[in-house]
Structure formats: structure tokens, C-alpha cells
Amino acid sequence: MTGSRLPVGAALVNRVLGGGILGRTPFARLVVFTVAVFVSMTLLVGSDRFLTTANFQSIAFQLPELALLSFAMMLSMLTGGIDLSVVSVANLSSIVAAMTMVHVLRGPAGAGGDAIAIAAGVGAGVCTGLACGLVNGCAVAFVRVPSILVTLGTLQLFTGLALVLTGGQAIIGLPDSFQWLGNGTLLAVPVPLWLCAAGAAVMAVVINRTAFGVEARLVGTNPIAAWFAALPVRSVLVRTYVTTALVSSVTGLLMVSRANSAKADYGSSYLLQSILVVVLAGVDPAGGSARVAGVGLAVFALELLSSGFGMMRLTSFATELAWGAFLLLVMVINSVLERRGK
Amino acid sequence: MTPRSSDRPFLSLTAIGKSFGGVRALDDVSLDVSAGEIHCLAGENGSGKSTLIKVIAGVHRPDRGSIAIAGQPVASLTPISAVRQGVQVIYQDLSLFPNLTVAENLAINSLVEHRRTLVRWRDVRRTAEHALERLRVSIDLDRLVGDLPIAEKQLVAIARALLQDARLIVLDEPTTALTGVEVDALFALVRDLQQRGVAILFVTHKMREMLQAADRFTVLRNGRVVESGPAAEFDEARLTHAMTGRAIGETRFDGRVDASAPPRLRIRDLTGPILRGVTFDVRPGEIVGLTGLLGAGQGELAARVAGLETSGTGEIAVDGAPLPACTVRAAARAGIGYVPEDRLREGLFLDRSIADNANASSLRALTTGLRLLSTRRMRSQADRWIHDLGVKAPSIDAPVRQLSGGNQQRVVLARVLATRPKVLVLNGPTVGVDVGAKEEIHATIRQLAAGGLAVLIVSDDLPELVQSCSRVLVFRHGRVTAELGAAALTGDALQEQLSAAH
Ligand SMILES: Nc1ncnc2c1ncn2[C@@H]1O[C@H](COP(=O)(O)OP(=O)(O)OP(=O)(O)O)[C@@H](O)[C@H]1O
Numbered sequence: 001m002t003g004s005r006l007p008v009g010a011a012l013v014n015r016v017l018g019g020g021i022l023g024r025t026p027f028a029r030l031v032v033f034t035v036a037v038f039v040s041m042t043l044l045v046g047s048d049r050f051l052t053t054a055n056f057q058s059i060a061f062q063l064p065e066l067a068l069l070s071f072a073m074m075l076s077m078l079t080g081g082i083d084l085s086v087v088s089v090a091n092l093s094s095i096v097a098a099m100t101m102v103h104v105l106r107g108p109a110g111a112g113g114d115a116i117a118i119a120a121g122v123g124a125g126v127c128t129g130l131a132c133g134l135v136n137g138c139a140v141a142f143v144r145v146p147s148i149l150v151t152l153g154t155l156q157l158f159t160g161l162a163l164v165l166t167g168g169q170a171i172i173g174l175p176d177s178f179q180w181l182g183n184g185t186l187l188a189v190p191v192p193l194w195l196c197a198a199g200a201a202v203m204a205v206v207i208n209r210t211a212f213g214v215e216a217r218l219v220g221t222n223p224i225a226a227w228f229a230a231l232p233v234r235s236v237l238v239r240t241y242v243t244t245a246l247v248s249s250v251t252g253l254l255m256v257s258r259a260n261s262a263k264a265d266y267g268s269s270y271l272l273q274s275i276l277v278v279v280l281a282g283v284d285p286a287g288g289s290a291r292v293a294g295v296g297l298a299v300f301a302l303e304l305l306s307s308g309f310g311m312m313r314l315t316s317f318a319t320e321l322a323w324g325a326f327l328l329l330v331m332v333i334n335s336v337l338e339r340r341g342k
Numbered sequence: 343m344t345p346r347s348s349d350r351p352f353l354s355l356t357a358i359g360k361s362f363g364g365v366r367a368l369d370d371v372s373l374d375v376s377a378g379e380i381h382c383l384a385g386e387n388g389s390g391k392s393t394l395i396k397v398i399a400g401v402h403r404p405d406r407g408s409i410a411i412a413g414q415p416v417a418s419l420t421p422i423s424a425v426r427q428g429v430q431v432i433y434q435d436l437s438l439f440p441n442l443t444v445a446e447n448l449a450i451n452s453l454v455e456h457r458r459t460l461v462r463w464r465d466v467r468r469t470a471e472h473a474l475e476r477l478r479v480s481i482d483l484d485r486l487v488g489d490l491p492i493a494e495k496q497l498v499a500i501a502r503a504l505l506q507d508a509r510l511i512v513l514d515e516p517t518t519a520l521t522g523v524e525v526d527a528l529f530a531l532v533r534d535l536q537q538r539g540v541a542i543l544f545v546t547h548k549m550r551e552m553l554q555a556a557d558r559f560t561v562l563r564n565g566r567v568v569e570s571g572p573a574a575e576f577d578e579a580r581l582t583h584a585m586t587g588r589a590i591g592e593t594r595f596d597g598r599v600d601a602s603a604p605p606r607l608r609i610r611d612l613t614g615p616i617l618r619g620v621t622f623d624v625r626p627g628e629i630v631g632l633t634g635l636l637g638a639g640q641g642e643l644a645a646r647v648a649g650l651e652t653s654g655t656g657e658i659a660v661d662g663a664p665l666p667a668c669t670v671r672a673a674a675r676a677g678i679g680y681v682p683e684d685r686l687r688e689g690l691f692l693d694r695s696i697a698d699n700a701n702a703s704s705l706r707a708l709t710t711g712l713r714l715l716s717t718r719r720m721r722s723q724a725d726r727w728i729h730d731l732g733v734k735a736p737s738i739d740a741p742v743r744q745l746s747g748g749n750q751q752r753v754v755l756a757r758v759l760a761t762r763p764k765v766l767v768l769n770g771p772t773v774g775v776d777v778g779a780k781e782e783i784h785a786t787i788r789q790l791a792a793g794g795l796a797v798l799i800v801s802d803d804l805p806e807l808v809q810s811c812s813r814v815l816v817f818r819h820g821r822v823t824a825e826l827g828a829a830a831l832t833g834d835a836l837q838e839q840l841s842a843a844h
């Protein structure tokens with residue numbers, strides 16, 4: 001069967017991408033798209049400016065935050081839900097962490113207490129994430145409110161808490177050595193990138209190689225059958241939202257460290273971007289699928305776009321526009337190729 | 343029965359071929375269905391029946407061959423053009439809209455067909471009522487279809503197709519969940535349609551229905567037509583042989599049950615929405631059948647044992663230990679395995695692989711150190727059950743959605759058996775399974791029983807009950823009104839009890 005029933009444009013896409021091995025899987029297509037973005041940005045910006053170490057260093061520092069939040073988003077979608085509170089959990093955790101650090105520094109531990117302050121702050125931040133995750137997870141699993149509503153509510157709740165705690169002000173005066181987390185390098189590779197790689201590896205193992213991961217996939221595919229099959233549906237849901245919140249809170253710590261301050265409304269654009277990334281990666285929002293490598297690649301493609309646009313001195317609005325257009329383009333092409341496959 | 347077949351067939355398929363990837367589902371299939379004819383399409387699981395039906399419905403486009411409807415060749419058939427030409431299909435997976443009410447589901451076709459923009463709800467209700475009346479059933483029109491038991495879903499799907507002025511009605515295993523009374527009503531209706539010149543093509547694995555209703559048989563094996571001819575030329579043995587390529591002997595439960603052994607499953611005074619104080623024991627090695635009219639309590643009993651139904655009183659104990667809680671997980675932990683009635687909704691993860699499905703209920707037992715899953719053990723467990731139950735599939739990595747209905751049913755069974763249960767509750771274990779495979783599944787169940795398993799089978803398939811069970815309990819209004827065992831257990835005796843229960 002050929003694409004004879006498809007419109008002309010679609011048939012063209014078909015011709016270009018369809019035959020080769022690259023057109024076969026969503027991941028292979030994503031590779032093609034990323035290469036296309038890379039080539040076109042290099043041509044538009046000029047290779048002397050785009051293909052520089054500095055540019056890729058800056059991408060390497062930018063990318064991990066969005067990537068980690070997207071992993072969290074992906075995990076929630078694996079079970080057929082969505083976690084809209086990822087960014088607000090990140091901010092609330094980072095504010096609690098920052099306040100703890102500042103408090104310890106001012107306290108009796110005094111100037112020598114950088115290490116103690118950082119440990120206490122990180123601990124407090126992660127615990128905050130854990131608590132937020134429990135709230136989300138229990139509401140989804142036990143009260144049986146759809147996750148989109150639960151997390152829309154907690155998005156407001158956690159952001160509100162963060163605003164109340166800070167009065168809307170940024171928290172500054174963090175220990176200097178804490179900046180290493182977001183700005184340092186280890187073996188010439190930015191620390192955030194290490195963190196992101198570790199996150200991806202853990203995510204891949206959890207999803208593919210643990211009973212929890214497989215159960216999450218099954219719950220996302222058919223929750224009713226999961227119940228009939230005596231899967232621990234509730235515990236899977238609780239653990240899913242706890243994990244997404246933990247990943248979010250670590251991302252929050254990264255954000256504080258990079259900015260050297262904490263504020264209630266940092267990174268709010270990340271929420272929609274992370275959904276965009278996950279969909280771009282080919283994850284089915286209806287549940288049951290996850291693609292760690294795809295998410296990594298999708299974030300990379302988007303960062304290439306935004307750094308290229310930045311170098312062309314286009315505003316960040318233009319970047320947003322390009323991202324949106326990119327998503328639409330990819331979805332149209334995917335759906336055309338999928339229909340052809342039938 | 344006097345078929346008023348005209349000379350020119352209403353539907354004519356010539357040399358149809360269809361492959362999915364490497365799987366050749368249909369190969370050079372030709373088939374004619376005349377007006378006023380009841381044509382039965384028979385064949386083993388995976389022989390291509392549903393695929394052929396989807397070709398007729400315009401869902402699948404054949405790779406080769408041609409289709410003619412009412413004498414006119416049809417170049418390319420789509421689901422909409424098929425409906426416009428008077429073809430109505432009741433699919434094996436029903437394809438109803440679970441989020442709409444019964445009334446809305448029934449009316450949707452005429453709404454679409456007349457291209458109304460505004461819905462007149464009074465008309466919708468009237469059409470729906472009328473459709474159900476013709477089937478002589480009453481179902482609450484305002485219930486969501488997703489909440490209905492499978493039997494009522496089937497009735498809604500049938501009623502919806504009958505509503506249209508169809509010239510060909512195709513039924514793909516329409517009766518799997520229906521009890522005798524409803525099946526009789528359906529076939530009475532089908533004959534009525536036949537008298538009015540409607541062509542009927544139907545698929546069923548129940549031998550009795552085939553022989554009772556069909557004017558003509560076409561038998562598929564591995565995607566090819568192996569035999570075709572008027573019903574008079576066929577009897578059970580010949581049909582079975584044509585389908586499977588071998589003769590299948592009737593076997594009966596022959597295990598001996600040790601009456602002095604302590605009961606594996608003890609049921610005491612179960613009372614619930616329908617049940618009224620049901621008490622009985624099942625010993626290791628025993629296969630107990632539960633039957634009755636729709637809603638007489640046998641289904642509720644199975645649901646209670648499996649932990650699905652939580653309201654009610656009474657005690658359920660496995661090996662003397664009462665279940666600590668009324669939940670699915672507590673029942674599973676106590677060693678109760680349940681094969682649900684509605685495999686698509688309750689039994690399967692359609693988009694996941696056969697291996698994931700088979701392992702779903704026993705994942706925790708497949709982890710190694712560090713609590714990671716062992717890929718090797720996952721594969722070997724899946725392989726083993728898939729092999730033991732004879733699932734026909736290209737590989738255990740194929741999504742279950744691609745399997746034929748009967749093979750899907752075996753995957754559900756594999757998942758439950760992989761948990762190594764002590765008590766097995768089977769709600770329609772061979773629904774949609776072909777004759778040969780039925781025999782194999784029964785043999786597997788008997789073998790498991792011989793190993794000390796206690797088995798409960800909820801079924802309306804009387805021959806199946808007679809064949810497999812050591813005794814059968816007949817339910818009526820929530821009570822057990824008869825118990826047939828050993829020599830007393832015959833099809834006629836069961837039939838008599840069921841009619842008495844009416
Ligand atoms: N969408 C699909 N993709 C791949 N293979 C398919 C698909 N649909 C059907 N098949 C394969 O085609 C063959 C015929 O399947 P079909 O569903 O027509 O069988 P059937 O005769 O209806 O069986 P049953 O009695 O079990 O319902 C099977 O081997 C099945 O695995």
C-alpha cells in the first residue's frame with residue numbers, strides 16, 4: 001500500500017522520509033529532526049559562531065534542568081497521568097533549601113559551616129519534594145481524583161506556599177561553594193550534565209528493569225486490567241508521584257545553585273516546555289510508554305534551536321514560536337507516517 | 343428453514359489476500375453470501391475470520407482480490423461506504439462507545455447517517471427502546487455502556503446493528519457471553535431477518551449454534567478456504583475435522599477426588615446483593631462448575647472469591663485460612679487466581695507485549711538481587727506458558743493486540759497460571775476459543791487440577807461443563823438449587839435444571 005490516499009504535501013514527506021531506515025521508528029525520526037535542526041542552525045548562524053566550545057558549554061549548562069523536569073513529566077505520563085506541579089515542587093523545594101542554608105549560616109555554626117549548611121539545605125529541599133510527592137500521589141491513588149486536577153491544585157498550592165514563605169522576594173546569601181552544583185565542572189564536563197546523565201540512567205533502569213517500572217507501564221496501559229491482575233495499583237501511583245517530585249526537587253536545587261538565589265516563580269516556562277519535550281519524544285500521553293533517550297534528544301534539539309535563535313539576536317518569543325512550530329511539524333510528520341504504516 | 347437465496351449473491355469476495363507484516367492472514371479467499379442466507383464462517387483461532395470480516399467492513403484493505411456488493415464491483419471499501427451499502431458489522435471487540443449511554447450508543451449510527459447537527463433526545467430514546475424490544479431484553483437506557491457487564495454490551499452491539507436497515511449483517515462471535523435464553527432470542531431474530539431477505543454472515547466457536555443456524559458453511563484454516571458447502575453436507579465431526587485437520591474425541595473429567603482431603607476452598611454462608619447464603623467446599627483436584635441464568639448469583643460468587651465484589655457477608659477460606667480482607671490483592675496473595683470474563687477490558691494490556699502480559703501478575707517473583715528484573719527469567723517464564731497453552735504468535739514480543747481472539751484468551755490464562763495459584767476461578771475460560779484449543783485448555787485445567795488445584799468454572803456452555811467438571815452447581819435467585827455430579831451430570835439434566843430455574 002502506498003500513500004495514494006494522502007494529500008500531496010504528506011506524500012512528499014513520505015517520499016523524503018518514508019523509505020529509508022531513518023523513517024521507521026519515532027526515535028529514528030527524532031534523530032533525523034535533530035540533525036536537521038543542527039545543520040540548519042549551523043548554516044543560519046554560521047559555523048564559526050555556532051560550532052564553538054563556548055556554545056556547547058552553554059547548552060550543556062542549560063539543558064539539564066529542562067531534561068530532568070521532562071523525565072519527571074514522562075514518568076507521570078507513563079502511568080497515564082500528568083504531573084503539572086513539577087516546576088512548583090522544584091521552586092518550593094529550592095526555597096526551603098535556600099532558607100535552611102541561610103538560616104544555618106547565620107546560626108551558631110557560623111562561617112565555617114558551609115558544608116553543614118549545604119547538607120542541611122539539600123536535605124530539607126529533598127524532604128520537601130518527598131512531602132509534595134506524597135500529597136500528589138495519595139490524592140491520585142486514594143481519593144481517585146484525576147491527576148490533571150490534583151496536580152493543577154497542588155501547582156497553585158505549592159507556588160502559594162513558596163510565595164508566602166518568601167513574600168515574593170528572592171532569597172540570597174547562599175554558601176559560595178553551593179554554586180559548584182550548578183556552575184562547576186567535573187572532568188571538563190559541567191556538573192549539571194553529570195547529574196542529568198545520572199538521572200537518565202536511573203530513570204532508564206527503573207522503567208525497564210524494575211517490577212515497579214513494568215507495573216507502571218501496565219497501569220498506564222489499562223488500569224482496570226491492572227486491578228484485575230492484582231497489581232499494586234495504588235502503591236505504583238504513589239511511588240510514581242513521589243519519584244517525579246524527588247526529581248523535581250533535585251532540579252530545584254540545580255536551579256538555585258545556578259542562579260545563586262531562590263525565588264517562587266523561577267522557571268515557570270519549564271512546565272509547558274517539559275510537556276512539549278515529552279510529546280516530541282514520542283511518548284503517548286494516554287499512558288503506557290516512556291522513552292528516556294527520546295526525551296534527551298528532544299531537549300537537545302530544542303536547546304540547539306534556542307541557542308541558534310539567541311545568536312541570531314532573535315527574542316525569546318521567537319524561540320517559543322520556533323519550538324511550537326517544531327512540535328507541530330514533528331507531530332504532523334509522525335502521524336502521516338503512522339497512517340501510511342497501516 | 344427455507345432459504346430464499348436469489349441467484350446473484352449479495353456479497354461476493356474473490357481471491358482475497360491480506361498480510362500483516364510477514365503474517366499471511368488471508369490467502370486466496372473467495373466467498374459468496376446470498377440474500378436470505380445464514381452463512382457460517384468457521385475456523386480455528388487465528389485462521390483469519392475476523393480479518394476477513396474487517397475486509398468486508400472496509401476496515402482492512404485487502405492486498406489482493408476483489409469485492410462485489412449487490413453485483414457491483416467495489417474498488418475501495420471504507421467503513422462508511424460499507425455502511426452506506428447496507429453492511430452492518432458486530433465486531434468481536436464490539437467497538438461500542440464506553441463513555442456514552444446505552445441510548446446514545448444505539449442511536450449513534452442513525453445520527454451519523456442522517457447527518458443531523460442537532461440531536462433530538464426523544465427520538466434517540468424511542469429508537470433505542472425499540473431496538474432492545476426487538477431483542478426482547480431490557481437494559482437501562484441511561485447507563486454508561488462502559489459499566490455494563492459484557493453480556494449486555496454484546497446485546498447493545500447487536501441491537502445497534504439490527505437498528506439499521508441492513509442488507510448484510512455480519513456477526514463476529516456475537517454470543518460468547520450470552521446465556522441460552524438470549525442466544526435463542528438472537529437466533530429467532532436472525533431467522534426473522536433472513537425471511538426478510540437479509541444476508542447473515544456469522545462466526546461462532548459454539549458447535550451447537552453453528553449446526554442449528556447455518557444454511558451454509560465456509561471453513562478457513564490458516565487463512566485459506568478448506569471447505570465450503572450447504573449445511574446439509576456437514577456434521578460436527580466433519581466440521582471439526584475441516585477446522586483442525588484432525589479428529590477430536592470427547593473426553594470427560596476422569597480425575598478422582600479424594601473426598602477425605604481437607605477442602606482447598608471453603609465457602610460459608612456467602613450473602614450479598616444477589617447471593618443468599620451459599621455454602622460449599624472445593625477439594626484439591628476438584629473442578630466445580632457454576633451455572634445459572636444471567637444474574638442468578640454464579641457471577642457474583644466468582645467475583646466475591648476473587649475479591650472483586652466487596653459488599654456482603656460470609657466467609658471464604660483457602661486451605662483453612664480465611665481471607666484477611668476482601669480485596670483482589672488479598673485474594674491473590676492467598677493463592678486465588680482469577681480469569682475475568684471480559685478479556686479486552688479486564689484481562690489484557692492490549693498494547694503491551696505477550697511477555698509483559700504473561701508476566702504481569704508475577705513480576706515480583708522474577709526479580710534477582712538488587713531487585714532488578716531478570717530479563718532471562720521473564721522470557722523463559724513467558725515462553726513456557728505460551729508454549730504450554732499453545733498460543734500462536736510470531737514472537738513473545740508482539741503486542742497482544744495483534745493476536746486473534748482465542749489466542750488472547752490463552753494469554754490471560756497464562757498470566758494467571760504463572761502465579762501458581764491454589765484456587766483457580768475461571769469466568770468463561772474458553773470464550774472464543776476454537777474446538778481444538780478448547781479441548782487443549784480443558785486438558786491443561788484437568789492436569790492442573792490433578793496436581794492439587796481447586797477449580798471453579800463459571801460458564802453457560804453446557805457441553806463444556808459436562809466435559810470438564812466433577813460436579814456442577816446450578817444457581818437460582820442467589821441460591822444453589824441443584825447439584826449434579828458424576829453420573830447425574832449430563833447435558834440434558836443440566837438443561838432441565840436450567841429451564842426449571844427460569
Ligand atoms: N493488526 C494486525 N497486525 C498483525 N497481525 C494481525 C493483525 N490482525 C490479525 N493479525 C493476525 O492475522 C491472523 C488472523 O487473525 P484473525 O483475528 O483474523 O483470526 P480469527 O480467525 O478471527 O481468530 P479467533 O477465532 O481467535 O478470533 C492471526 O495470526 C493474527 O495474529
Ligand SMILES: [Mg+2]
Pocket residue numbers: 391392393434514746747
Ligand atoms: Mg476473531
